[in-house]
Amino acid sequence: MPTSPPLLGQALPVELMNTVFADRHGVHDALTSAESARRWLGAVAPRLDAPLAGSADRLTEDGLARLRGLRDALRRLAAELTGDPRESAAxxxxxxxxxxxxxxxxxxxxxATPILELTEGGDVIEEFRVTGPPGELFVSAMAAEAVHFFGRWRDLELRACLAPGCVLYFIKNHPRREWCSTACGNRARAARHYARHGKPPSTG
Structure with missing residues (x-):
C-alpha cells in the first residue's frame, strides 16, 4: 500500500489534511505508523523552522495518534467549510x-522559544528551548498554524477536489482553478466526455 501522499505546495494544514489520499486502488492513509509519519514529516521538513524539522525524528506512537487526531479535525473543518459531499473523504x-x-x-x-546560548568557545548562537513534550512540538505548531488558517473562515478559498475518486483539498488560487491537480482535471474532463457519449471512462 502506498504511503507517500501528493505534496501540492499548499499551506501546511492542507498538506496534513491530504495525508488521506486516493489512487486507482482506493483511499489510503499516509499516517498509519510512526515510521510513515516520519517520512511525511521529512518530506515537508524543508518548509519548517529548525526546531520543528528536528522534532520529526522524535515522533512517538502517542505523537502519531495526536497528529492523526489533528489531521481528522482539520478534515472535518474543511468538509464543513467546503460543503464537501464526498463520502469517501469523510x-x-x-x-x-x-x-x-x-x-x-x-x-x-x-x-519552541528562541534563546541565545554562549558556547564553550565564546560564541553566541541561537538555540531553542522546548516547553512541553518534544514529540508534541510539530503537532502543536501545526495546530497553531491551523488556527490562523481556519480563522479566515469566510475569506478562505479552500475547496474539495470533486474529480472522480479524489479526496484531497486545495486552495483555489486562480479564478478558473477547479481541481487539486492537472491529473484530476484531466480525469474529470474525461469522465464528463464519456458521460456525454455514453461510454465508461478508461481504467488504463
Missing amino acids: SAIAELEAAVRTVNEHAGSAR
Missing part, C-alpha cells in the same frame, strides 16, 4: 465542535 471526527476542540487542545501544548 473525517473520523463527526462533530464540528469536537474538531474545533481538538485543534484548540493541541495549539500551544508545546512550544
Whole structure:
C-alpha cells in the first residue's frame, strides 16, 4: 500500500489534511505508523523552522495518534467549510465542535522559544528551548498554524477536489482553478466526455 501522499505546495494544514489520499486502488492513509509519519514529516521538513524539522525524528506512537487526531479535525473543518459531499473523504471526527476542540487542545501544548546560548568557545548562537513534550512540538505548531488558517473562515478559498475518486483539498488560487491537480482535471474532463457519449471512462 502506498504511503507517500501528493505534496501540492499548499499551506501546511492542507498538506496534513491530504495525508488521506486516493489512487486507482482506493483511499489510503499516509499516517498509519510512526515510521510513515516520519517520512511525511521529512518530506515537508524543508518548509519548517529548525526546531520543528528536528522534532520529526522524535515522533512517538502517542505523537502519531495526536497528529492523526489533528489531521481528522482539520478534515472535518474543511468538509464543513467546503460543503464537501464526498463520502469517501469523510473525517473520523463527526462533530464540528469536537474538531474545533481538538485543534484548540493541541495549539500551544508545546512550544519552541528562541534563546541565545554562549558556547564553550565564546560564541553566541541561537538555540531553542522546548516547553512541553518534544514529540508534541510539530503537532502543536501545526495546530497553531491551523488556527490562523481556519480563522479566515469566510475569506478562505479552500475547496474539495470533486474529480472522480479524489479526496484531497486545495486552495483555489486562480479564478478558473477547479481541481487539486492537472491529473484530476484531466480525469474529470474525461469522465464528463464519456458521460456525454455514453461510454465508461478508461481504467488504463
